[in-house]
Structures are given as structure tokens and as C-alpha cells.
Amino acid sequence: MSKPHAIRTELDGLLDGLVEGDPFPPERELATRFGVARETVRQALHELLVEGRIERRGRGTVVSTPKLVQPLSLKSYTEGALRMGRKPGRLLVTWEDVAASADLAEALGIAEGDAAMHLERVLLADGQKIGLESTYLPVARFGGFRETFDPTTSLYAAVRATGVHFGSAVERIETVLAAPREAALLESTTAMPMLRLHRRSLDIEGGPIEVVRALYRGDRVAFEASLTDRD
Incomplete structure (x- = not known):
């Protein structure tokens, strides 16, 4: 399994345990937790943003309201x-x-x-x-x-x-x-x-x-x- 795909799978798992409005871990923390480059995490987070599963609020990121x-x-x-x-x-x-x-x-x-x-x-x-x-x-x-x-x-x-x-x-x-x-x-x-x-x-x-x-x-x-x- 490629690193981007593996990270995306991990992030999907994190989302499954959260509800609307819950804070989502920042890029730096996720890169450290999974031992990957921040660019790899950034790509996966961008995919989640485009899909509407997370959103930016102020300086942080939270779980989005369903589409x-x-x-x-x-x-x-x-x-x-x-x-x-x-x-x-x-x-x-x-x-x-x-x-x-x-x-x-x-x-x-x-x-x-x-x-x-x-x-x-x-x-x-x-x-x-x-x-x-x-x-x-x-x-x-x-x-x-x-x-x-x-x-x-x-x-x-x-x-x-x-x-x-x-x-x-x-x-x-x-x-x-x-x-x-x-x-x-x-x-x-x-x-x-x-x-x-x-x-x-x-x-x-x-x-x-x-x-x-x-x-x-x-x-x-x-x-x-x-x-x-x-x-």
C-alpha cells in the first residue's frame, strides 16, 4: 500500500470516531503520529477538505456538517x-x-x-x-x-x-x-x-x-x- 493511500486510510479511521464539530488533529501532529512527511499528510487533508468531510474554522480544522x-x-x-x-x-x-x-x-x-x-x-x-x-x-x-x-x-x-x-x-x-x-x-x-x-x-x-x-x-x-x- 502506498504511503498516501495508507495515510488516507488512517485519517478515514480517525473520522469514523468523531462527530460534527469535533476538532481534527493538525498537520504537524498527524505527520509525527504516522511518521510521514508533512506533504503526504497535507495531500490527504486537502482531499478531505474537497470532499467536505473536514473544514477550516479559524486557525483549526473540524469535522464538517454533512453535505x-x-x-x-x-x-x-x-x-x-x-x-x-x-x-x-x-x-x-x-x-x-x-x-x-x-x-x-x-x-x-x-x-x-x-x-x-x-x-x-x-x-x-x-x-x-x-x-x-x-x-x-x-x-x-x-x-x-x-x-x-x-x-x-x-x-x-x-x-x-x-x-x-x-x-x-x-x-x-x-x-x-x-x-x-x-x-x-x-x-x-x-x-x-x-x-x-x-x-x-x-x-x-x-x-x-x-x-x-x-x-x-x-x-x-x-x-x-x-x-x-x-x-
């Missing part, structure tokens, strides 16, 4: 967080009307140059920053949100309250690195892998509702889907 698991479905982030017993929250970053580009206009079913509402928010779970969501909606359809919508609450609930029902969506997820602005908003680094989600949602009659680009911290969020064999 928030979001279902791949037409449910809001709020519903996914509540399902796991987590407290959802949002911080407003940007709320503005923009002239739709050709691609955005086609996706929203409006004319190029027409107004699209752009809503950018940081997503929270138990006060912890886990994602950055950028949503575009046609102003002609949802312009009333300026007077009625609280951006710290669920957008999907607000859409449904207007009598619009989500019918379908096309969603794509890929792994990326955050830009400096995105990393700063999520209190992360540009070296931390992120999950980028693209979604276009339609109502039950096939009319466009939204276009979403969301970035989730890979160490704090995972996605799951329920699959069936229809053959």
Missing part, C-alpha cells in the same frame, strides 16, 4: 434543505432588469432586447454559504415581483402563488472552478471544485419560466436523482 443533498427534481432549494432538517436562507446580491441577449431571449420566449429580471442570491444552509444562484425571468410575466417578492424567501413558492405551475425542466451539471468574485461571495477559494447547474424551466403548458445558472460548493452540496427502468 446538503439536493434532489434533481422540480423542487426548490428550500424544499431540499428542509427535507434534510437544515434551515434555508438567502442573501440578495443583485436584483436588476437587463436587456435580453439573443440566447437569453430565445430561452425565455421573449424578443431580443426585451427586459429580463436578473436575481442573484447567495444560498445558505444553517447560515453556511453553500451556493450562488443567478436566475433570469421575463419581466413581462413576473414584473410584479418588484412589489410583492421577498428575495430572502423561495422564488418557486412566489411563482406558484401567481398561479403558474412548473411542468418540466432541462438541467445540466458540470464541475468547474469558481471565478475570484464567485469564490469571494461563497467564502471559498478559486482552487475549490464547484458544481455548476444550468436549468431552463417550463410551465405545464410549455411556456418558459426561468433560466438559472447556479454554482454550488462541491465540499458542501451533492445532488441525487431517483431513477427507474422503463423498458
Whole structure:
């Protein structure tokens, strides 16, 4: 067994005996305990950080809160967080009307140059920053949100309250690195892998509702889907 693999196995064993919030031994102590170079330990600790099993708090390292698991479905982030017993929250970053580009206009079913509402928010779970969501909606359809919508609450609930029902969506997820602005908003680094989600949602009659680009911290969020064999 290689040294990096052996150290990782030892660290996994240590984690099995700890619970959320427990302090994790520092790099120097682990290197001495296992008789290996600090670089070997540093590599294993970085893997655990990326996987979201440990996290930095102040000058130390502790066992992380389990990842928030979001279902791949037409449910809001709020519903996914509540399902796991987590407290959802949002911080407003940007709320503005923009002239739709050709691609955005086609996706929203409006004319190029027409107004699209752009809503950018940081997503929270138990006060912890886990994602950055950028949503575009046609102003002609949802312009009333300026007077009625609280951006710290669920957008999907607000859409449904207007009598619009989500019918379908096309969603794509890929792994990326955050830009400096995105990393700063999520209190992360540009070296931390992120999950980028693209979604276009339609109502039950096939009319466009939204276009979403969301970035989730890979160490704090995972996605799951329920699959069936229809053959």
C-alpha cells in the first residue's frame, strides 16, 4: 500500500470516531503520529477538505456538517434543505432588469432586447454559504415581483402563488472552478471544485419560466436523482 493511500486510510479511521464539530488533529501532529512527511499528510487533508468531510474554522480544522443533498427534481432549494432538517436562507446580491441577449431571449420566449429580471442570491444552509444562484425571468410575466417578492424567501413558492405551475425542466451539471468574485461571495477559494447547474424551466403548458445558472460548493452540496427502468 502506498504511503498516501495508507495515510488516507488512517485519517478515514480517525473520522469514523468523531462527530460534527469535533476538532481534527493538525498537520504537524498527524505527520509525527504516522511518521510521514508533512506533504503526504497535507495531500490527504486537502482531499478531505474537497470532499467536505473536514473544514477550516479559524486557525483549526473540524469535522464538517454533512453535505446538503439536493434532489434533481422540480423542487426548490428550500424544499431540499428542509427535507434534510437544515434551515434555508438567502442573501440578495443583485436584483436588476437587463436587456435580453439573443440566447437569453430565445430561452425565455421573449424578443431580443426585451427586459429580463436578473436575481442573484447567495444560498445558505444553517447560515453556511453553500451556493450562488443567478436566475433570469421575463419581466413581462413576473414584473410584479418588484412589489410583492421577498428575495430572502423561495422564488418557486412566489411563482406558484401567481398561479403558474412548473411542468418540466432541462438541467445540466458540470464541475468547474469558481471565478475570484464567485469564490469571494461563497467564502471559498478559486482552487475549490464547484458544481455548476444550468436549468431552463417550463410551465405545464410549455411556456418558459426561468433560466438559472447556479454554482454550488462541491465540499458542501451533492445532488441525487431517483431513477427507474422503463423498458
